[in-house]
Amino acid sequence: MNLTERDKKHLWHPLTQHQLYPNHLAITKAKGAILYDDKNNEYIDGIASWYTCMYGHCNEYITSSVYKQMQQLDHVVFAGFTHEPAIKLSEELIKILPENQEKVFFSDNGSTSVDVAIKMALQYHFNQGEKKGKIIALEDGFHGDTFGAMSVSGLSVYNGPFEDFFIDVARIPVPTQENFEHVKEEFIKLITEHNVAAFVYEPLVQGAAAMKMFDGNLLNELIKIAQENNVLAIADEVMTGFGKTGKNFASEYLEHKPDIICLSKSLTAGLVPMAITSCSQKVYNAFLSDDIGKGFFHGHTYSANPVACSAALAGIELLQSEEIQGNIQRIIKSHQEFDSKIKKHPKVKSTRQKGIIYALDLNVEMERYGDLRYKLFNFFMENGVCLRPLGNTIYILAPFVITNEQLEKIYKTIEKALEIL
Numbered sequence: 001m002n003l004t005e006r007d008k009k010h011l012w013h014p015l016t017q018h019q020l021y022p023n024h025l026a027i028t029k030a031k032g033a034i035l036y037d038d039k040n041n042e043y044i045d046g047i048a049s050w051y052t053c054m055y056g057h058c059n060e061y062i063t064s065s066v067y068k069q070m071q072q073l074d075h076v077v078f079a080g081f082t083h084e085p086a087i088k089l090s091e092e093l094i095k096i097l098p099e100n101q102e103k104v105f106f107s108d109n110g111s112t113s114v115d116v117a118i119k120m121a122l123q124y125h126f127n128q129g130e131k132k133g134k135i136i137a138l139e140d141g142f143h144g145d146t147f148g149a150m151s152v153s154g155l156s157v158y159n160g161p162f163e164d165f166f167i168d169v170a171r172i173p174v175p176t177q178e179n180f181e182h183v184k185e186e187f188i189k190l191i192t193e194h195n196v197a198a199f200v201y202e203p204l205v206q207g208a209a210a211m212k213m214f215d216g217n218l219l220n221e222l223i224k225i226a227q228e229n230n231v232l233a234i235a236d237e238v239m240t241g242f243g244k245t246g247k248n249f250a251s252e253y254l255e256h257k258p259d260i261i262c263l264s265k266s267l268t269a270g271l272v273p274m275a276i277t278s279c280s281q282k283v284y285n286a287f288l289s290d291d292i293g294k295g296f297f298h299g300h301t302y303s304a305n306p307v308a309c310s311a312a313l314a315g316i317e318l319l320q321s322e323e324i325q326g327n328i329q330r331i332i333k334s335h336q337e338f339d340s341k342i343k344k345h346p347k348v349k350s351t352r353q354k355g356i357i358y359a360l361d362l363n364v365e366m367e368r369y370g371d372l373r374y375k376l377f378n379f380f381m382e383n384g385v386c387l388r389p390l391g392n393t394i395y396i397l398a399p400f401v402i403t404n405e406q407l408e409k410i411y412k413t414i415e416k417a418l419e420i421l
């Protein structure tokens with residue numbers, strides 16, 4: 001039996017209706033921007049395996065740093081103990097995070113980083129004697145699949161069985177020039193009439209909402225209003241973090257800095273899972289007390305795993321290298337050139353780009369997980385390109401190390417795909 005057949009016996013895949021889609025392609029190795037399947041076919045990883053392995057798969061600098069760390073200290077409980085990889089990571093991260101960020105708290109994945117942020121915000125108010133329970137989130141936002149994160153996610157097409165059990169969330173539309181006065185009014189009304197603890201948003205680009213991009217100035221104004229009213233601003237940078245928008249963090253584009261930031265995905269360069277929720281001194285201070293109960297009693301077994309920290313440290317070092325920064329500029333320019341050609345195509349409705357994130361909407365209606373979407377996905381794979389269309393959006397978010405030839409191949413394949421629709 002091949003791997004695909006063996007897979008079916010005991011495995012249950014994420015986001016999958018197994019009755020309709022039983023087959024899963026087996027990937028046996030990966031290098032740079034390329035994935036290899038069990039027949040040694042090559043695929044360009046155009047989505048960096050969900051925006052994780054931005055410095056390339058099996059990057060030798062990352063793997064050798066991790067290997068060294070593995071032989072030195074594998075793991076130790078982070079409640080009551082500390083270690084250099086976590087200390088150094090906190091130092092390096094605080095250097096590049098927005099200037100108001102002072103503390104970092106570890107967890108295991110993007111969803112938990114959001115759950116931590118929400119709990120931090122709720123307890124921040126609780127510790128000061130205020131019972132604020134409502135969270136404001138943006139429509140179409142995606143923040144993860146654990147209960148807190150799922151509750152604030154607006155993309156709830158398949159959340160039916162759980163909706164009755166969500167935490168208290170109010171959703172506002174993504175601000176645009178056209179709706180802004182209305183959105184602002186609604187936002188102020190929510191804040192003044194309800195006990196709002198926090199406002200959570202993906203800054204500038206909503207990843208799972210098919211790379212929807214929106215105006216930073218308008219978001220900036222909402223953050224300002226929130227903070228003036230003692231509502232904490234939570235930036236979910238799980239997707240946007242670490243250089244993808246052209247700056248290290250999307251929040252850098254905004255004048256008003258978030259109180260709390262969620263990080264994961266490319267934090268550990270695609271090697272191992274880990275997440276961080278960072279916050280300002282003001283947030284942290286609300287947990288300091290002679291009363292033990294005012295501390296933050298949240299902790300995952302693998303918090304600040306030293307091996308994961310070493311991957312993150314190596315990744316941050318690479319991110320700041322001239323080579324990677326040069327690659328980011330090269331990819332930005334390459335996408336711009338492709339865009340000027342493709343945007344006039346009759347089957348292309350609209351295009352958008354922020355940093356190395358590029359998306360185009362097709363003039364064709366497609367369900368998020370429907371047949372046409374699978375047809376398009378299969379076409380890309382048959383042509384050696386791994387892109388996962390979201391509804392009628394095709395997006396590219398490739399590793400920073402992708403070559404010009406590989407980018408050209410992605411563009412050509414997209415052009416060919418437009419012909420089969």
Ligand SMILES: *Cc1c(COP(=O)(O)O)cnc(C)c1O
Pocket residue numbers: 109110111112114142143144145202207208236237238239240264265
């Ligand atoms: C992927 C993602 C998450 C969830 O991260 P997981 O590691 O999958 O739990 C949360 N927020 C954003 C913006 C994401 O893109």
